[in-house]
Amino acid sequence: MAHRVFPREEYLLKGHAACPGCGATLLLRHVLKALGPDTYLVIPACCTSVIAGPHPRSAFKVPVLHIAFAASAAAASGMVEALDRLGKPGNVVVWAGDGGTVDIGLQALSGAAERGHNIIYICYDNEAYMNTGIQKSGSTPYKAWTTTTPLGNPGFKKDLPSIMAAHRIPYVATINPAYPNDILYKLRKASGIKGGLKYIHAFSPCPPGWRYDPSLTVKIARLAVETGIWVLYEVEDGRFSLTGPSRSLIKKENRKPVSEYLRVQGRFSHLTQEDVDEIQRLVDEQWERIEELISEEKK
Amino acid sequence: MSRLLLTGNYAAAYAVRDAEPDVVSAYPITPQTPIIEKIAEFIESGELSAKFVRVESEHSAMAALIGAASVGARTYTATSSQGLFYMYEVVWWASGARLPIVMGVVTRALGPPWSIWTEHSDFYALRDSGWNMFFASSAQEVYDFTLISYRVAEDSRVLLPTLVGWDAFEVSHTYEPVALADMDKLRSFLPPKGSWKPLLEASEPGSLGNLAYPDEYIKVRLEMRRASERAKNAVEEALRLYSSVTGRSYWFFDCILCEDADTVFVVQGSVFGEALRAVEELRSRGEKVGLVKLWVYRPFPFGELGRALEGAKRVVVLARASVFGSLSPLGADVASALKLRETQAKLFDVVLGVGGVDVKAEDILGVYRKVLDDGERSFWWVR
Numbered sequence: 014m015a016h017r018v019f020p021r022e023e024y025l026l027k028g029h030a031a032c033p034g035c036g037a038t039l040l041l042r043h044v045l046k047a048l049g050p051d052t053y054l055v056i057p058a059c060c061t062s063v064i065a066g067p068h069p070r071s072a073f074k075v076p077v078l079h080i081a082f083a084a085s086a087a088a089a090s091g092m093v094e095a096l097d098r099l100g101k102p103g104n105v106v107v108w109a110g111d112g113g114t115v116d117i118g119l120q121a122l123s124g125a126a127e128r129g130h131n132i133i134y135i136c137y138d139n140e141a142y143m144n145t146g147i148q149k150s151g152s153t154p155y156k157a158w159t160t161t162t163p164l165g166n167p168g169f170k171k172d173l174p175s176i177m178a179a180h181r182i183p184y185v186a187t188i189n190p191a192y193p194n195d196i197l198y199k200l201r202k203a204s205g206i207k208g209g210l211k212y213i214h215a216f217s218p219c220p221p222g223w224r225y226d227p228s229l230t231v232k233i234a235r236l237a238v239e240t241g242i243w244v245l246y247e248v249e250d251g252r253f254s255l256t257g258p259s260r261s262l263i264k265k266e267n268r269k270p271v272s273e274y275l276r277v278q279g280r281f282s283h284l285t286q287e288d289v290d291e292i293q294r295l296v297d298e299q300w301e302r303i304e305e306l307i308s309e310e311k312k
Numbered sequence: 313m314s315r316l317l318l319t320g321n322y323a324a325a326y327a328v329r330d331a332e333p334d335v336v337s338a339y340p341i342t343p344q345t346p347i348i349e350k351i352a353e354f355i356e357s358g359e360l361s362a363k364f365v366r367v368e369s370e371h372s373a374m375a376a377l378i379g380a381a382s383v384g385a386r387t388y389t390a391t392s393s394q395g396l397f398y399m400y401e402v403v404w405w406a407s408g409a410r411l412p413i414v415m416g417v418v419t420r421a422l423g424p425p426w427s428i429w430t431e432h433s434d435f436y437a438l439r440d441s442g443w444n445m446f447f448a449s450s451a452q453e454v455y456d457f458t459l460i461s462y463r464v465a466e467d468s469r470v471l472l473p474t475l476v477g478w479d480a481f482e483v484s485h486t487y488e489p490v491a492l493a494d495m496d497k498l499r500s501f502l503p504p505k506g507s508w509k510p511l512l513e514a515s516e517p518g519s520l521g522n523l524a525y526p527d528e529y530i531k532v533r534l535e536m537r538r539a540s541e542r543a544k545n546a547v548e549e550a551l552r553l554y555s556s557v558t559g560r561s562y563w564f565f566d567c568i569l570c571e572d573a574d575t576v577f578v579v580q581g582s583v584f585g586e587a588l589r590a591v592e593e594l595r596s597r598g599e600k601v602g603l604v605k606l607w608v609y610r611p612f613p614f615g616e617l618g619r620a621l622e623g624a625k626r627v628v629v630l631a632r633a634s635v636f637g638s639l640s641p642l643g644a645d646v647a648s649a650l651k652l653r654e655t656q657a658k659l660f661d662v663v664l665g666v667g668g669v670d671v672k673a674e675d676i677l678g679v680y681r682k683v684l685d686d687g688e689r690s691f692w693w694v695r
Contacts, residue, residue, distance in 0.1 A: 051514045055379065068524035068532070076512035078382050079521035081401050084375035087367060091335055091376030094363040095385035098334045103514050121375065124368030 019197065020046040029072035031064040034227025036218035036234060037137040038064060039190040041108060044135060045075060047200035051103040053078070053092060057085035057118060059110035060144045061137075083117045085109050086125040089132045097131075104133060104204050111138040111152035115171045122212075126180040129209040133200070136173065136212075139219040147222045155295065156288050158224075158280040165283060177212040178248045184211040185248040186256075190218070191234035195245060195257045202247075216243045224279020233277060241268040242296050244303065253306050263304055271296050318490040320483035323451040324390065324416045324476070325350035326490070327458035329360045330498055331414075332505070334385035337365035337376040341395040342428050343480040344418045348390060370399035374406060374413075381411035382520055384510030386462070390416035392480065394423065396434045406473045407442030409520055410536070412465035412508065413473040415443075416458065419581070420480040421634070421667040429668020430480035432581065433633040435609075436641035442536055444474040444543050445610040449584040451488040454478050456560060457607065459493065459502070460550050466503045467546040470539050477609075479632075480668065482582040497557045544611045564613035566605045567620050569595060573602030575626040575683065576657075578646050580606045583630055583664075583671050590676035601680070612645050618653025621646075628660040628683055630676070635663060639690060658686075664693035 024045035031038040037060055045052065054077045056062055062079050066072045080088045085107045093105040109118055114136035125132060141159045142148040149159040149166055152173070156165040178185045183206050186199045203211035218234050220227040237243035238258055245259040255263065262268050271293050275281040284292075318326060324347045328336065336355070338348040354360035363380075367373045370391050377387040391399060396417060406413050417438075421431035438445065444464055446457040454476060461474040478484060493501070511520045524532060547564070555561040569591060570576055579587050584605045594601045604620065621627050627650060631640030639647060643661030650657050660683050665671040679693055 050517075053383070053512060053514065063523055065519060065522045068519075068522050068528050071517070071519035071522060073519065074517050076514060076517045077519035077522065078379060078512060079519065079523075080375060080378060081405050083371055084378070084402055084405070087369075087372030087375035088379035088382075090365055090367070090372070090379065091337060091381075091385075091387075092379030092383055094365055094376075095335050095380035095383050095387075098363050099384060101383065101514070120368060121372045124372055127368075128366065 019193070022046065024050070024074040026072045026074055028066065029064050030066050031060070032221055032227070034220040034230040035064070036190050036216070036230050037061060037139060039230065040137055040188065040196065040215050040217060043193045043196040044200055047197045048104050048106065048204055050075060053103050053105050055080060055085050055089045055092065055105065055107045057109050057113040058082040058144065059113050061108055063144060082113055083121055085113060085118055086121040086132070086134060089134070090125045090128065090130045093130050093132055105131070107132060107134040109134070109136055110144070111136055111140060112142045112150045115151040115173045123180065126177060126182050126210045126212070131207055131209065133203050133211045133213065135215055137215045137217040139217040139222055140170070141222055143219050143222040155292065156281065156284060158283060174212065174214045174248070178251070181251065182212060183209045183250055187214045187216065187243070187245055189216040189234050189238055189243060189245060191231050191238065192245065192257055199247065222280070224282070225277055229277060233274070236269065236274040236277070239269045240271045240274040240296070241300055242271050242274055252310060255303070263300065263307070265297065265300065315489050315491050317487050318451050319346065319485050319487050320448070320451040320454045320478050321346040321418065321485065322350050323455040323490045324458050325354065326492060327455045328388045329354045330493060330495065331459055331462045331502060332360065332386070333362050333388045335363045335365065335377065335380035336388045337367050337373045338389050339367050339370045339373045339391070339395060341370070341392045343420060343484045344390045344392040344395070344416070346484070347416060370395040371402055374399045374402040377413045378402060378406050378409060378411060381413050382409065382510065382512045384506060386505060387413050388415070389413070390418065392418040393420035393434045397422065397437065400437070403438060403443070404441050405521070408536070409511070410471045410539070411473060412471055414458065414461045414465055415473065415475040417475050417477040418480050418484045419477050427667045428480065430482055430582070431632055431634065431666050431668065432477065435477040436633055438475070439610060439641055442472055442540060443610065444470070444472055444547070446474070446476045446607055447580045447609055448476055448478040448483065449581050449605060451483060451486070451490045452560070453607070454483065455490050455492065456554065456558070456562065459498065460554055462502055463550040464543060464546050466508050468508055469542040470546045471508060472536070472539055472543060477581070479582040491558070493558050501553055501557045540611050544613070547608055547611070562607055564608040564616050566607070568603045568605070570602035570604065570620055572600055573624055574600040575628060575680065576602040576604055576621055576624045577676065578604040578606060578627060578629045578642065580609065580642060581632065583632060586671055586673045587630065587676050589673035590680070593673060593677065594680060614649045614652050617646065618649040618655060621650060621657055622653060622655050624657045626660060626683055627657045628662060628679065630662050630664055630679070632665040633663065634666050643690070659689065661690040662693055669695065
């Protein structure tokens with residue numbers, strides 16, 4: 014049903030410079046379809062600053078401000094206030110990688126959220142600095158291989174959506190390229206909310222960085238949801254709710270074992286059985302917290 | 313034309329009010345804070361209809377203006393010292409993106425050790441960034457050059473960001489009578505709002521700042537260099553027009569008692585007052601000395617300054633900047649002006665007043681004695 018109303022217009026044009034199987038590009042294509050032509054993109058240093066293609070051309074059929082790494086949320090703050098002041102309509106959307114969001118860009122993002130600018134901020138999370146060649150970021154999962162964590166990341170992935178929800182912004186959501194209708198729904202909802210910053214955290218598989226065949230992007234994205242390692246949800250005015258297929262995964266028996274997700278990716282190929290068991294335990298713990306959260310809200 | 317008793321910082325705020333920007337963003341830092349407090353008051357009271365973005369850092373202050381200017385807004389921010397250095401990366405982004413942002417820089421020494429007093433090292437750090445750079449030596453000049461900045465920055469031949477520097481405390485916090493511009497006349501001086509085409513528009517999607525291969529990059533940089541060269545004409549025209557609107561005349565620099573001078577001092581900023589006192593004292597003793605006060609630092613008026621200094625035997629640059637292993641930035645520029653003109657003048661590069669050390673006419677007389685002894689050509693004056 015839903016696919017019949019899916020917008021046909023393309024804003025991500027042919028000839029862009031993404032790697033084959035790029036999860037970020039799939040996401041951005043759907044994000045732009047959801048938001049339409051009156052969309053201003055602000056993009057810091059990240060893969061997408063290359064994907065856009067070289068000056069003076071651009072692979073995006075919307076205006077794009079490319080800006081310094083730490084500066085995207087602040088640039089969007091100024092842009093959205095200027096458009097408002099000048100009486101021009103439009104969605105101002107930051108499209109930033111995980112490094113530019115959870116690490117170097119976090120201060121500006123936190124400031125923009127606290128000030129309540131009418132921005133949609135989307136972090137496409139490929140879980141490492143991929144544009145510079147797969148170095149660990151604050152969003153790299155526990156035990157994942159990167160070039161700067163050759164024995165696996167000893168730390169844990171920063172939970173940015175929770176940090177953003179703690180700013181009391183009106184909308185926080187997660188999206189995944191395997192579920193385009195969900196992307197469309199959430200982005201349209203976000204663009205309809207005018208008071209404050211809307212934060213969207215996007216799961217973004219990366220074939221070269223995660224060491225898998227480019228044909229597997231959507232499969233891996235779906236496995237991430239089905240194993241429960243990535244959760245689809247929304248936090249609307251502080252209320253948490255699971256969305257789409259994640260809703261049924263509160264029951265442990267509905268979740269696939271995380272090993273199915275881990276074993277298809279070279280970045281986890283060094284994992285021992287103990288490591289896999291530990292990651293499974295962490296995922297189960299995460300779901301116990303979600304269950305508590307949901308039953309708390311029902312009270 | 314009304315006159316008010318204003319500090320240098322309030323003079324900047326009044327100029328910003330009169331320039332009617334759309335977006336102001338700022339992060340507080342001593343001694344810049346009274347500017348943004350006053351602008352905030354103007355906005356809250358409705359005297360200025362603009363958006364004020366209270367950002368969480370200077371990096372974000374400039375980034376916010378880049379976002380705002382890229383869609384066509386007139387903008388302002390001000391900073392100082394560490395704040396300017398924190399902003400440094402995006403300062404280059406603003407000029408590379410050719411956005412006519414206007415900024416005030418209250419010049420202050422850099423840490424460590426912590427110092428809140430004046431020095432021009434922060435100002436000079438921007439000399440290669442592509443910004444047009446003015447230096448004011450009084451509250452009146454702060455007001456005037458802030459307004460002139462908008463005209464130059466938004467000139468379609470230029471489209472480069474523009475800043476005005478002035479000394480911490482000596483100008484920023486000192487009250488002086490300031491003549492404001494007549495608003496009706498000012499409207500004929502300032503470019504009409506929206507006179508330059510915004511780079512980003514939803515109706516005409518383009519991109520700003522994306523990856524450029526070497527052949528394209530050099531074209532962008534070359535075009536920027538040409539714009540900076542054209543800025544000289546734009547500055548001269550703006551100054552002439554400003555004079556006809558307000559009666560206050562400026563040029564790239566003021567040359568006082570230069571015609572027959574054997575020795576000419578070159579200064580920038582608040583040292584001017586004491587330097588003028590020293591020059592008058594020396595003239596009364598029959599010494600042939602003159603004084604240049606530089607207003608326009610970038611684009612640097614090499615030809616004009618070289619011509620003005622042609623008859624001098626000695627040119628003494630009094631620079632307020634900590635410099636190590638080289639001439640002061642002002643000294644190096646003046647040396648280039650002398651060399652390009654192939655003048656015979658000896659250059660003396662003197663660093664003084666660093667970190668807010670008070671510079672008195674007596675110091676400058678001391679410098680003059682030392683120079684006449686034909687001692688070191690480059691030295692720090694430390695009382």
